[in-house]
Amino acid sequence: MTQPSPTERRRGTLLVVDDEREILTALEDLFEEDFQVHAASSGAEALELLHRVPGVEVIISDQRMPGMTGDAFLARAREFTEAEALLLTGYAELDAVISAVNKGRIAFYAPKPWDPALLRSMVLSAVDRHRLARALATERALLRGLLDASPEPLSFKDGEGRFVRLNAAKARALGGTVESLLGEREADLVPPERGAALREVEQQALRGAQGHDWTGQIQAGATGGTRWLRVQRLPILDRDGQPSHLATIEHDLTEQRALEDRLRQAEKMQALGTMAGGVAHDFNNLLTAILGSLDLMAAHAAAGPADPRQQALLKTAIAAAERGSALTRRLLTFSRKRELTLRPADINRLVLDMDALLARSLGERVQIRTRLAPGLWPALADQEQFALGLLNLCINGRDAGATSITLSTRNGTVAEAAEDEAVPDLHPGDYVVLGIADNGTGMTPDVMAKAFEPFFTTKEVGKGTGLGLSMVYGLARQSGGTVTLASTPGEGTLVEVYLPRSAQPWSTAAVAEGAAPAAAAGRVLVVDDDDSVRGITTTFLNELGHDTQEAADGVSALALLQQSEAADFDLLVTDYAMPGMTGAELATQVRRSWPGLPILLLTGYADPATRSDDYPVLRKPFRQNELARQVAALLQPGKPPAPHPSADTPESRGEED
Structure with missing residues (x-):
């Protein structure tokens, strides 16, 4: 049998059942203009047809039929269809009608012979009832699906604030179940002061027939924490346009606010x-x-x-x-414009090697404990800067009144979500974690919020620079890790430094600089927009026996090189950051036109992200012997130096924050 078209479905679908062919024909003729009519001559045939034809809205069935009576057929049909039913009978069978009403849930009863107008009216009313019931069932299903599927608390209340519908999320938030809270007032389930405010807000929303939107913080139960919530209250109007119920939608903004x-x-x-x-x-x-x-x-x-x-x-x-x-180096570390020497490092060994230095720096009043994890992964770190950062963190703990500082290490895996360990602003992966825990005075939330900012310190004037924590933060971030801070006033502070796991094993070999090789005198072009720096660089070179010529910018330097065809120069020394043409741009043009001319970059940044590895770099401020070493290596035939940042001075180590 072919399926009815969409147009036919809109007309309605009718099933007529009778064992007499003439009656079936008469019923088909009566309803064919308004309905898609299907006919069956027995209850069994009608049941099979109902399984095959979707969307039957009304069933008209004879009562007396061989094999299965009308009331028995309708009772069977009611097991799988919601179609409205109408019973036809030529006899006054009260028991059959009662059975059909109870078991088959018939909507109407008509005797034979029927009045065509009355029968059409009954069927049209049955169609309206069926479609209204389906619409109500659909709305209930949608509402139930919305309530059940939404992870956010949803509820509907009557004009007195009693729950008429709510979902499991709302019930959990109030510490109950959906069944136990139906008919209850939310205002009676919260603290009195909050309940009074809630009643006023709900009545205001109902009286004004307008929505009410509120965002704020509430207590998160017995834990004492707080949550950020956005609560939307929407009045629902009755047929007269008057507000009769209130829908409440709650959005938890705690995570969004944290982000x-x-x-x-x-x-x-x-x-x-x-x-x-x-x-x-x-x-x-x-x-x-x-x-x-x-x-x-x-x-x-x-x-x-x-x-x-x-x-x-x-x-x-x-x-x-x-x-x-030393202070400027810390600032550069914080701003990630300090070039680090990242190598695989054994953090356990570095902590143990600092034992004597920590003991001398912290004094006898502070006890150092270690809890070093066996099988620790190699970490990617600048070992010298790591040691300086660890010393600063321990000194911070001592200055906060700590009598005990515990240094711990562990392997940590940062997951995509909070499955194992989740750390804000850190890519998922493996990390080596160094913990520095002290039993000092701790920090308030306001102090913690500013702890990583440069120059922020709670110490007396002259007792600290405010660059210790910021330097460690910059060091960790530049290394590919981060620093977390946990502290409670009166209970101490825990600082955890996350360093990325190295794919290579650690090495204990130190990088030796060696003595500066001797170099023959040469002619050097010095380029710097700062007159004082250019003058000092030139004086250093002159005292080393080199002949110099100066240029205040890249354009002037290119002009001097073109005038002399660069044959008179053995070396170009240029500042990196200059207005107009930068030192890197000047170096690129010089390399293109005079590929044999050695180039040395001077910079106060030494930012590895903005310079080329093709040129050696000397970081400002530099001493004469550091400049001599670089120049001698560049003027030594066939042996240009590798990019070499100047080493930290001893005075920069162990400086208290």
Whole structure:
């Protein structure tokens, strides 16, 4: 049998059942204009047809039929169809009608012979009842599906605030079940002050017939924590347009707010890093001129008659300048503009090797404990900077009143979700985790929020720079890891440093710099937009026996090279950050036109992301012997130096925050 078309379905679908062919024909003729009519001559045939034909809305059945009576057929049909039923009979069989009403749930009863107008009216009413019932069932299913499927609390209340519908999420939030809360008032289930406010808000939404939208924090139950919620209350109008019920939708914004806070914090740290890098660059230029001038004065003073007071003053000035250089290195580490030497490292061994240094630095009052995990993975780290960062964190704990500091290590896997361990702003993968736990005074939430910012310190003026934690944070982030902080006032602080797991085993071999090789005198073109830095660099080179010529920018340098065809120059020394043409752009053009001319870049950034590995780099502020080593290597035929950042000065190690 062919399926009815969409148009025929809209007309309605009718099943007529009678064992007399003439009656079936008469019923088909009566309803064929308004319905898609299907006919069956027995109850068994009708049951089979109902299985094959979807969407039958009304069944008209005779009562007396051989094999299966009408009431028995309708009772069987009711097991799998919601079609409305109408019973026809030529006899006054009250028992059959009652049976059909009870078992077959007939909507109408008509005697034979029937009144065509009355029978049509009965059938049309039955169709309306069927379609209304299906629409109501669909709405109930949609509502039930919405309530059951939504992970967010949903509820419907009457005008008195009693629950008429709610889902499991809402019931859990109130500490009950759906069944136990139906008919209850939410205002009676929360603390009195909150209940009074809730009643007022709900009545206001109903009186105004307008939605009410609220966002704020609430207590998260017995745990004492808080959650951010957005609650939308929407009045539902009755047939007269008056609000009779209230729908409430609750959105948990706690995780969203946390993500927004982390984003704002990340943006702030990025802005601070950019600012810190710019400040450090400017200070490095100043310190290059200051340290260079002091070195030259010290050299001239040593060549003349001994003046102990003058030598002491020069020594003090040089130490202060080197301390300033150490501070700028910390700023560059925080801003990730400090070039690190990342190598596989045994963190357990590094912690043990620092035992004596920590004991001397922290004093007898502080007890150092270690809980080092066996089988620790190799970590990717700058070992010298790691040691400096660890010392600073321990000194912070001591200054916070700690009498015990515990150093621990472990292997950690950061998962996509909170399956094993989830750390904000850290890519999934394997990490080596160093923990520094102290029993000091701890931090308040306000202090924790600023702990990684450069120059932020709770210590007295002159007792700390506020760069210790920020340096460790920058070191970890630049290494591919991060730092987490947990602290409770009066209970101490736990700092955990995450360093990425190295794919290579660790190596204990140190990188030796060696002595500066001797070099023949050469002619050097010095390019720097800072007059003082350019002057010191030129003076250093002149005292080393080299002939120099200066240029204040890249364009002037290219002009000098073109005028001399570069044959008169043995080396180009250029600043990296210059307005207009940068040192990197100048180096690229020089390499293209004069590929044989050695090039040395000077920079206050040493940012590996913005320079080429093709050129050796000397980081500002530099000393004369560091410049001599680089220049000698570049002028040594056939042996250009590898890119080599200047080493940390001893004064930078162990500086307290």
